[in-house]
Amino acid sequence: MTLQDTLEQTARDVxxxxxxxxxxxxxxxxxxxxxxxxxxxxxxxxxxxxxxVHGAALFNATPTxxxxxxxAIEMVHSYxxxxxxxxxxxxxxxxxxxxxxxxxxxxxxxxxxxxxxxTLAFEVLARPETHSDPxxxxxxxxxxxxxxxxxGMVGGQMIDLWAEDxxxxxxxxxxxxxxxxxxxxxxxCEAGAxxxxxxxxxxxxxMAYAHDLGLAFQIADDLLDVTGDAAAMGxxxxxDADKGKATFVSLLGVERARDQASMLADQAAGHLDxxxxxxxxxxxxxxxxxxxxx
Amino acid sequence: MTLQDTLEQTARDVxxxxxxxxxxxxxxxxxxxxxxxxxxxxxxxxxxxxxxVHGAALFNATPTxxxxxxxAIEMVHSYxxxxxxxxxxxxxxxxxxxxxxxxxxxxxxxxxxxxxxxTLAFEVLARPETHSDPxxxxxxxxxxxxxxxxxGMVGGQMIDLWAEDxxxxxxxxxxxxxxxxxxxxxxxCEAGAxxxxxxxxxxxxxMAYAHDLGLAFQIADDLLDVTGDAAAMGxxxxxDADKGKATFVSLLGVERARDQASMLADQAAGHLDxxxxxxxxxxxxxxxxxxxxx
Numbered sequence: 363m364t365l366q367d368t369l370e371q372t373a374r375d376v377x378x379x380x381x382x383x384x385x386x387x388x389x390x391x392x393x394x395x396x397x398x399x400x401x402x403x404x405x406x407x408x409x410x411x412x413x414x415v416h417g418a419a420l421f422n423a424t425p426t427x428x429x430x431x432x433x434a435i436e437m438v439h440s441y442x443x444x445x446x447x448x449x450x451x452x453x454x455x456x457x458x459x460x461x462x463x464x465x466x467x468x469x470x471x472x473x474x475x476x477x478x479x480x481t482l483a484f485e486v487l488a489r490p491e492t493h494s495d496p497x498x499x500x501x502x503x504x505x506x507x508x509x510x511x512x513x514g515m516v517g518g519q520m521i522d523l524w525a526e527d528x529x530x531x532x533x534x535x536x537x538x539x540x541x542x543x544x545x546x547x548x549x550x551c552e553a554g555a556x557x558x559x560x561x562x563x564x565x566x567x568x569m570a571y572a573h574d575l576g577l578a579f580q581i582a583d584d585l586l587d588v589t590g591d592a593a594a595m596g597x598x599x600x601x602d603a604d605k606g607k608a609t610f611v612s613l614l615g616v617e618r619a620r621d622q623a624s625m626l627a628d629q630a631a632g633h634l635d636x637x638x639x640x641x642x643x644x645x646x647x648x649x650x651x652x653x654x655x656x
Numbered sequence: 657m658t659l660q661d662t663l664e665q666t667a668r669d670v671x672x673x674x675x676x677x678x679x680x681x682x683x684x685x686x687x688x689x690x691x692x693x694x695x696x697x698x699x700x701x702x703x704x705x706x707x708x709v710h711g712a713a714l715f716n717a718t719p720t721x722x723x724x725x726x727x728a729i730e731m732v733h734s735y736x737x738x739x740x741x742x743x744x745x746x747x748x749x750x751x752x753x754x755x756x757x758x759x760x761x762x763x764x765x766x767x768x769x770x771x772x773x774x775t776l777a778f779e780v781l782a783r784p785e786t787h788s789d790p791x792x793x794x795x796x797x798x799x800x801x802x803x804x805x806x807x808g809m810v811g812g813q814m815i816d817l818w819a820e821d822x823x824x825x826x827x828x829x830x831x832x833x834x835x836x837x838x839x840x841x842x843x844x845c846e847a848g849a850x851x852x853x854x855x856x857x858x859x860x861x862x863m864a865y866a867h868d869l870g871l872a873f874q875i876a877d878d879l880l881d882v883t884g885d886a887a888a889m890g891x892x893x894x895x896d897a898d899k900g901k902a903t904f905v906s907l908l909g910v911e912r913a914r915d916q917a918s919m920l921a922d923q924a925a926g927h928l929d930x931x932x933x934x935x936x937x938x939x940x941x942x943x944x945x946x947x948x949x950x
Binding site for chain 2: 520
């Protein structure tokens, strides 16, 4: 199978899981579930689920547990986008070629849909179906919360807002990225290691991969914001440039940013030597994230 | 000690715990922690923490575990108020006599502060410091998520928004209340039972208490909205009446609503017979919630 096939396969599997976990209810509250489904089942690339599933496979964790953890992470990723798109935050009307959640529904429903996706993510991780060992489930909850709270993703979003009126240097941008997008990417890999009770050395190797991959991913995103076209991306391009925000590209220039991303992708793949051929999907992914066009 | 003394003692204890769990960081992201603290350390009555602490005491659970669970619930309660007060939701400027979070900070920060309080609540429950048995921690996470997600609190908020354009009858109002405020009150009692590994009969008795208490609490709230004065409550009065929303009071009238609340408080206290004198603080609380003036 090519990487493209594997990506599509994993995306289908995690979408089936999300569809099951987000079963529409009845009563007037069904609207919030509809908005949760709208914000989640939207054809994303599902890169984080890919990391969970193919990381967990290195340690022979059960596929169901991996898909549940993958779905939980995708719920957190989706909630962060729904809230990020709100008028008070990035004020975006378009996401993956469709109206954003608050445009399709309304602001109040979008806020609540984000809140309940975040809540459901923790519920999914903590339920016995995810892993037979409750200690693993509790660890997954702690690790996801650390990655997505004020010391991780939300803290990164806070810095990102602050950066609208402040100049960031390359160290500050790197720290912002590590929190805003890197933490959840690292957790995606950590989840696989936790589910498979990976030995410490293996876990460290996977986390080192995640660290470099996350940075490569963000630089590639910044490059797309400058060089990509809105139609292919299904969202507004040049957002950061329009706001005068510093990015890896504005600080390094297009050429050096591209070199840096490529170097980081190679370095990420290199961390996986100990896993041999089994880690091929993860190595391919590192290449893919810096070469993608959306 | 009088109930007032016990309430104040529990409030002080849980505030000390919240203060510790919400340690201010540095870096530009510290602003979100500041907003989390502002929205949480604000002199609430801490009724939910009281339920956790005095429910857990029935089963001799450790005080630290009970205070951590109490702090987690108060974080979820606070996050729901921060998001509820947003312009897109209830659009309130004042809460407990102070500017609401989005007025004191800004909307984006208030959204993020709510998000990270919700996230931190699950982290606190799942950490080993809360209980030595990871199975208990995982159960606490599942129970809090169920109580506060789309089938609980958030679902109730969704119905509440819907109710602005729809007429609710007494059954629909009761269901709305059970989800919007009742679910978290029930979880507060359930947490005590989980922490103390309560026998099934004892747990059921405590949940029956929580069920009646939650309804009594909401009816009392509706009565205060009509008969209370804004100064004592520290927030806008007559909110529901101004919006033409149906409430227990608009459907039953002041007299019958008052009788109903009082009857429910007695009924709640009655469920605790099996615990003898140890349950006195919980019985006193049932009386307090229907007689309070703010």
